[in-house]
Amino acid sequence: MNKEAINTLSLSEIENDLTQNIQWTVRSRIWMGTLLFAFAICLYFYVQQLIYGLGVTGLHDYASWGIYISNFVFFVATSLVGMLISSVFGLANVKWIKPIARIAEIIAVSFAMVAGLVIITDMGRPDRLLSIFVYGRVQSPIVWDIAVVTTYVFISLLLLYVPLIPDFAMISEKKKGLPKLQIKIYKALSLGWADKPEQFKVIKRLIQTLLVIIIPVALAIHTVTSWLFALTLRPGWDSSIFGPYFVSGAFVAGAAALIMALYFYRRHYHLENYITEEHFNSMGKILVLVSLIYLYFNLNEILVPGFKPGTAAGAHINELLSGTESTLYWAVQIFGLAIPLILLLIPRMRKPFPVTVLSLMVFVGAWFKRYLIVVPSQLEPYLPIQNVPESFHHYSPTTAEVAITAGSFILVLIIMTVLSKVIPLIPIWEVKEELK
Amino acid sequence: MAKEQNKKNSRRDFIKKLGIVGLGSASMASIYFDKKTLEEKKPGEKIKVLTTDKKVVEVNVSDIIPVEEEVNTDKLQHRGRTGLVGKKFVMVIDLAKCKNARKCMHACQSVHQLKPEQHHINVLQMEDEVNGATYFMPKPCMHCDEPQCVSVCPVGATFKRQDGIVLIDNEMCVGCRFCIAACPYSARSFNWTDPRDAEKYKDVPYDVELNVPQKLGTVTKCAFSADRLRENKLPYCVASCPNGVYYFGDANQDFVTNGTTRKTVRLSKLLKDNSAYTLLAELGTKPNVFYLPPNRKCEEPQTT
Structure with missing residues (x-):
């Protein structure tokens, strides 16, 4: 926060600043309309898939998991940033994260919820979705994954909602020009909040508890997601470090997503006094830190099997580094990890705009990294691929598949836009508290 | 009409x-x-x-007037899940005999309503890494005793019966394809589009032992011809081989019968005398399909 600038403002001016996003301007309506239109197009392709089956995708028996699954892994990964910012830094009592913690939670909630939908788009029989709950076998890692992702969404929603309670009370009393119904909903959601000291005591303890609970759950969602691969016998997947490898990668994707969200929210809602250049500087440093940890796991993941080229796992690594997918692999490692990492060491590169551009590179690289984890392993099975069409040696996603995947990103943007129209993006009561 | x-x-x-x-x-x-x-x-x-x-x-x-017993999916499901009590089915594939006739593949595909690219059994051309010698290797499902596919299934659609056969129930399959990802033998196939001749099989009651009719969006796999075993017959692939490649039988009774010559031999002796092996044994999946090496000195497998 830019305390000097904020100190010149009165409390009501601060409240005004931080609630002025709660309204549908013409610009935001056009933006939302565009998103909805684009989403409708993607939905059309999903309907095609529902009618004709997964045959509308580029998947086949030897690449039976493609960009839907890589995208699912990516979404779960990105959602982990909520835990990183709110819990890890929050519990360590790092003060500067307070104004950005809610945006981190918004990312966590949107990506985790859409991840649940992404996995449904990969099902051959979505009509049998309920079977997983009715006949679910606890021995199956898929069932573990559903259990922990659902729990994570639930706790993340609580972590988004609970700190909103005092703000809801304030909005319902002071914000003008809102529909009556909306005011009523805020009033109901504020659960009779009256700014009493004992109420603050309770809410702080509750938030503290949630922040502790979400740590193991967040670690679990991405560890279990990595186990979908690591628990199989396939070379390239059968790896004991997949859990921490995925978790460290998740923080990279999540931190990059948070930086981009901060940039756009800040610019669009004029939050410059609250989300400062210092936030971008610090987030840039965090991105360096998590990228270094991720790099370390990459090194382990590549070097250890790669040193034994005769083994199936070693052959897989060789294929990745110098085979058909090697161009993509090196592009991801260089442009999605190495270059941003080095550039972010320069202070000038941690200014809002450059750090956002670098984050975008990291974000895109992280998406393709998931593709490289999921797809190539399947195209190199133990036994040769024979007596099938030549196309079964490769995998190329179809238009429908790309559109459905794009739809998941559009849905995240829709959720993030809607949330930014109904809740303050920065915890107002915590800002006030800081100023005291 | x-x-x-x-x-x-x-x-x-x-x-x-x-x-x-x-x-x-x-x-x-x-x-x-x-x-x-x-x-x-x-x-x-x-x-x-x-x-x-x-x-x-x-x-x-x-x-005596024959009365048609009503056949319905429930009955077929019940017996399909139970299996044949007291049996443990095994297959022995003699690689020295395989001449890539592919009768097994065709018989299997025609009876299981499969498309040309869908294989319950696939004859692969293998190359020995050390000496470069090539040979043909029919590859059905291994019906592992430690089946990875069964472990990962979220709903129990794929299961292992007491007689050792691993089946897929396409009435339950949710189409997540985790089993395909988990199988190191690439033994499974998926119905990405409408199955072959879907219209023709529309009103046939679903038999889990045959996995017909095939269904869109579900996994399909080799069933060791469980429907034939119920009739005391050899599997489709085994019976259609012209070259005497396949032996099939019951490990509990320790005998297997050759599908071409119909000669019955002791399983344990056949395996021991011919240095039988299983595919990717190091993975610990414990297959119930055994291979006799392709380059044995004698033409006939030793059974004495």
């Missing part, structure tokens, strides 16, 4: 496969006979039957 005829035929075929006919007796009770028992008798011959009140009575064979 032709379609109607088809429907009837497939239904009749189905009843035949069950090998069961019934009889409407004077007491209105039905008596079920093995079809064979009935066919062996000439008209006019007498047959002894036991009534429900435990009396033995003689009836004329010509008085």
